Amino acid sequence: MAQTVFERSRPSTRTVDHALSAAVNRPFWIDDITQPRRRRLEAPMIADLAIVGGGYSGLWTAVLAKRRHPDARVVLLEAKTVGWAASGRNGGFVEASLTHGDDNGRSRFPSEIERLIELGLENLDDIERAVGDYALECDFERNGALSLAVEPYQVDALRAATTDDHTVFLDTDAVRRQVDSPTYLAGLWEKRTSALVHPARLAAELARVAEELGVEIFENTPVRSISSSSGSPTAPVVLVTDDARVTARRVALATNVFPSLLRRNRLATVPVYDYVLMTEPLSDEQLRSIGWANRQGLGDGANQFHYYRLSRDNRILFGGYDAIYHYGGRVRPSYEDRPETFRRLAEHFFTTFPQLEGLRFSHRWAGAIDTCTRFCAFYGAARQGRVAYAAGYTGLGVAATHFAANVMLDLLDGESTERTSLEMVRRRPLPFPPEPVASLGIQTTRWSLDRADHHGGRRNGILKALDAVGLGFDS
Template sequence: MGGEGWAAQALAAAEPAVFWTDRPDAPPAGAALAETIEVDLAVVGGGYTGLWAALQALEDQPGRRVVVLEADHCGFGASSRNGGFCDSSLTHGLANGLSHWPDEIETLVRLGRQNLADLAATLDRYGIDADYWPVPEVGVATEPWHLEDLAEEIDHHRAVGDDVDLLDADQMQTLVRSPTYLGGLIRRNDVALVDPAALGWGLRAAAQSLGAEVYDSTPATALRGHRRGIEINTPGGRVRAAQAVVATNAYPGPLKRPRRYTIPVYDHVLVTEPLSAEQRQSIGWGGREGMGDVSNQFHYYRLTADGRILWGGYDATYHFNNGVAARHDQSPPVHAKLADHFFATFPQLEGLSFSHRWGGPIGTTTRFTAAWGTAHRGRLVWVGGYTGLGVGASRFGARVALDLLHGAPTERTELAMVRTKPVPFPPEPARWAGVQLTRRALQRADARQGRRGPWLRLLDRFGVGFDS
């Protein structure tokens, strides 16, 4: 049976569900808001950013009345659907940070490392069991031109103090075995793996332990300023808040302005059944390293705590007019393509089946990093657009949002990344057309040894792009 046949058979029994949340110990959703309340801080969105905002606000000022309003249930969306890569980078990787903020890169790297250390300390402080596991990260070369890119990249990593080395083909095969591997770059610092759903559940419990009120099934249907701050309408009640943080990221929230800068991009993921001892031996991978190839259209993959392989990425998709709907979560063509690529990478795993398949939207900006904005005379701050590296960066995003609400400048709020906005996406239909044109251009670049054509060079000139 060929690779495509293996892929189809392996997908046949995969549950159309998120592996991380498909388990009996998942906490039930909480109650919805059913009254009018007055609070010091209202947080719209119960994903990582919103929960970090609530938790840090209460650590800053114990006794404040803080409420979190979540349209579905806390941790829903990218906060429980991601691959669980917790990276210190605030800039969607070092190369992207250098391309946008070369003069501030040392500060951004330092703040990112401190943010990751503070994240880990928070998990210890509140006893959050999120399977936080520091690991090396490996960028894998599967084409000769990847080796050239990695050779250039390593000097940048060493300049900021990263513990990195280039791996030749033999070293790469010793680490993880695949006939597609030609080499790699290993970074041994500032990366961890987590159970993303458990992280979200733990953050919710920690915020509640400090007094946060959390309401599920409570979408913010309208938001306006009033003489005491911000008023938020929901289907069952109303919140009057002195200040507010809007952290809906890829999902449409009560503010229109963030939609100029952030679009939802769908990412899809597969998870295998647990590998047998023989299958595990056939691939090596003894260190649970986080893995990813270095093409423009890339795969990311990792081992779970119970010995499965999570395999995602590659084909980021955008639906017209910022389309977000449950029907987009399952994409048979994309999942089939991912499965085919999986067995091309690990043909020795023929016969392994996938247990779960899913997808969901990630918020991205034209510079691939978060953006912030204020409204209602500084009483409201919005933030979003982490582009797939939000597990760690969302804590920083929330910290900056709180700094902006406090009104006093900090080292964080003075960053150019915070003070400036990304180039906005054009309105439809130009938005959809531009994304499709860029996707095709990235595919062509990968097929042409990484050479970027006229369209990508134009985007590079203006510092904009599209990524997953």
């Protein structure tokens, strides 16, 4: 089996040991902010809209609901603290795509992909406007993204993806003038479709705005169950917490990777763990050695891909590659510390940037991604339109959550809109099978993707079969 560049050009053990020696197992982004403490719900409450989940999906829903209906009583219930899960742990890539890339969308929604691309760009523009309108202090930078070829077979794919004046193909010399790595063979600079944020700060700022608009946020308030009368579409929905109940006209479920309160969605997603390293701030000399003056977000073209970016204080976040599913599909803190994956990421980092030898990582962490079988978010309504939900973002949800919030509010308002008419919104993904079949299928797919990366991108019979039935995926 052929070796990848990360196996052909490994750094020394001493370099990796030194780099990881002081890294703490905590998300840098959450460490980097301070939030107010919010009370837990301890008394019964009546609301016009109750939102379950204090990540991006829930927070955008709260903000946009108050913009639509300023006088409505909106309550948000968060099991722990605002933004503590995926919204405070991700890479901070704000991608325009609503379909986890155009190729994934084209294979699943061919009749509407061009409109979905337009809607994705409009959605990203709306987020940028919201950053300005609400003075969101979240380090928003719309610098675009560089897709990188690090193996010869990836070069032609990038060249073929050059479609307009905002998408620029870069040969080896040109891409290394942007960011200098010996692993880069070519690049594609997509200048309109991507931005960067400080992810935990975005969540905190959305919570601030929501509260300023009158939303009541309760933390450390897990919702244990949901119930409603089936007799009337106007009957209230009841959410049961440890200490109280919320009776609401409408409910939005924004629980991401955690088990859905609706039985119909219990097999719709599985948690896949993603791992990340963050360096200490680079010195001016170190930054000059790699260039990166235009501060784009970066990602390579493998199935097991890496993503990386600069923070405001010139740290490098470096994550991806391993995507780990644990038998049983549970979310557990013990899964977040995986030394072999952090070591592999550190090796790949110094293969990418050998000129940064001696740099150390300050933080290492992980988070669970809510993966569904179509690899992009799905949406729906239940309980005669009184409950709406969105989930399954599969790691590309920072921007898509804003779109999802509007979809959920459209559904709860009973409106027929362009969004609710989309096939992407109306169609549900296939569920995952129960264990042990789920684990066998996921691990076999991971093995096949790794094999493709080691065979010039060639997909084996398993991947081709998944492609044929609409379950295929590549990055």
